[in-house]
Amino acid sequence: MHLLYIDPGSSSYLIQLVIGAILGVSMFFKTFRMKVKALFSRKRKTE
Amino acid sequence: MATPIYRQHDHYRTLLPQQLSLITYPYEWCFEQLKQAALLTLEIMKIALDHGMILKDATPFNIQFVHCKPVFIDSLSFEKYIDGTPWDAYKQFCETFLSPLSLMAYIDTPLQKLLQAYPSGIAVKTAAALLPWDSYFNTGTLLHIHFASKLKGEKGKEDSRLKKISRQRTTAIINNLTYTIKSLSPRYKTSTWNVYYTQTILSAAYLQEKETAVRNILEQIKPKTVIDIGANDGYFTNLAAEYATKVIAIDADEKAIERLFLKHSPVDSGVDVLVADIANPSPALGAMLKERSSLLQRIKGDTVLALAVIHHLVITAQLSMDIAAELLAQFGDTLVIEFPLPEDEKVQLISKHVKDLSLIYSLDIFRAAFEGYFSFTGEVPLISARRIIYTLKRKHAV
Numbered sequence: 001m002h003l004l005y006i007d008p009g010s011s012s013y014l015i016q017l018v019i020g021a022i023l024g025v026s027m028f029f030k031t032f033r034m035k036v037k038a039l040f041s042r043k044r045k046t047e
Numbered sequence: 048m049a050t051p052i053y054r055q056h057d058h059y060r061t062l063l064p065q066q067l068s069l070i071t072y073p074y075e076w077c078f079e080q081l082k083q084a085a086l087l088t089l090e091i092m093k094i095a096l097d098h099g100m101i102l103k104d105a106t107p108f109n110i111q112f113v114h115c116k117p118v119f120i121d122s123l124s125f126e127k128y129i130d131g132t133p134w135d136a137y138k139q140f141c142e143t144f145l146s147p148l149s150l151m152a153y154i155d156t157p158l159q160k161l162l163q164a165y166p167s168g169i170a171v172k173t174a175a176a177l178l179p180w181d182s183y184f185n186t187g188t189l190l191h192i193h194f195a196s197k198l199k200g201e202k203g204k205e206d207s208r209l210k211k212i213s214r215q216r217t218t219a220i221i222n223n224l225t226y227t228i229k230s231l232s233p234r235y236k237t238s239t240w241n242v243y244y245t246q247t248i249l250s251a252a253y254l255q256e257k258e259t260a261v262r263n264i265l266e267q268i269k270p271k272t273v274i275d276i277g278a279n280d281g282y283f284t285n286l287a288a289e290y291a292t293k294v295i296a297i298d299a300d301e302k303a304i305e306r307l308f309l310k311h312s313p314v315d316s317g318v319d320v321l322v323a324d325i326a327n328p329s330p331a332l333g334a335m336l337k338e339r340s341s342l343l344q345r346i347k348g349d350t351v352l353a354l355a356v357i358h359h360l361v362i363t364a365q366l367s368m369d370i371a372a373e374l375l376a377q378f379g380d381t382l383v384i385e386f387p388l389p390e391d392e393k394v395q396l397i398s399k400h401v402k403d404l405s406l407i408y409s410l411d412i413f414r415a416a417f418e419g420y421f422s423f424t425g426e427v428p429l430i431s432a433r434r435i436i437y438t439l440k441r442k443h444a445v
Contacts, residue, residue: 012133012137012138012141012195013133014198015137015138015191015195015198016133016134016137016212016216016217016220017133017210017212018194018198019190019191019194019195019220019223020133020212020213020216020217020219020220021216022190023190023216023219023220023223024215024216024219027219
């Protein structure tokens with residue numbers, strides 16, 4: 001771990017973990033929605 | 048001759064960055080400049096990550112503007128990216144870019160001087176306390192400022208340091224910051240000056256006559272670097288750019304400079320801009336007051352334009368004519384100055400609060416003051432207005 005430069009940013013570790021997790025979850029839902037939309041648009045084409 | 052330092056030690060390589068003739072600081076930028084500096088930093092972070100590297104700093108002091116285009120200048124900021132580690136500079140990015148930009152986007156006041164007083168940035172807690180309620184509706188400010196400021200301190204710092212944060216999540220954070228910054232635009236929209244030329248200009252004939260006079264003067268001078276003081280919407284900046292290689296446009300009005308910046312940002316016209324009140328310029332700051340030099344030390348050229356500015360310096364900013372002359376002698380050898388006579392309608396308009404204008408502002412006072420620093424070499428009276436354009440040559444270099 002590069003400890004020398006850590007202190008200026010150290011308090012933001014927890015924030016990044018949490019925000020990263022939140023963004024990760026919202027991205028999951030975004031891709032999920034996109035997949036569902038793609039599924040329905042393909043169906044329309046075959047009909 | 049002493050051995051240069053880069054030959055004194057065993058080393059792999061010497062890097063000599065492109066040398067810049069003009070240095071400006073974030074507290075001298077308009078909103079759009081700070082925004083573009085932020086977006087460039089994030090873009091470089093993404094490119095760095097693609098190459099297994101990361102930026103260990105993220106501050107607007109690592110960006111300079113060259114002809115209205117942002118350039119990253121801190122080569123030493125690149126470090127190897129160790130997979131799983133969080134971005135060290137995230138906090139600095141939020142405090143030096145996101146906080147000031149959000150404050151300017153949600154509060155109706157030009158706030159770029161924040162970074163002059165607080166070069167390390169504005170803590171997100173402070174920004175959160177100052178931002179109005181509608182900033183909660185922007186996902187980015189909600190997450191990185193409001194939510195981040197409310198997160199309680201860690202129980203033990205070692206705990207979270209041991210947790211890994213994947214590269215995908217770090218990228219997601221950077222993408223979110225990019226999207227957020229792109230969504231910000233300044234709330235501070237109009238000002239007295241950014242409509243000056245369209246609404247309050249004396250007359251079209253005046254503008255035409257003035258333009259002809261300035262063109263003739265610039266054709267004779269053949270300037271290399273022109274400094275346009277009180278550039279406003281850049282009418283004469285753009286004109287000067289036809290005659291000079293470089294033009295530096297300065298105005299105290301942030302919106303006026305922003306319009307000028309947006310005009311020159313997509314092209315390479317040799318124009319640089321900055322927001323500054325010449326009557327109260329940025330001081331020398333930092334370590335030993337030498338780390339960042341004052342505005343007066345950094346702005347140098349061969350020709351200075353001070354068109355329709357002197358009456359504002361003396362009457363509005365209340366500089367004496369002598370100090371105004373000393374000030375205008377700081378920048379270059381040739382000064383092209385437009386002097387509005389006391390009877391001029393704009394002078395009358397701004398001097399209503401002055402009991403006896405003739406004590407501080409008259410042609411005689413002007414000539415006496417400026418003769419202390421300059422020789423008068425040319426004079427062009429404008430017939431359509433009560434104004435005279437003088438060409439002056441500085442007596443002593445500063």
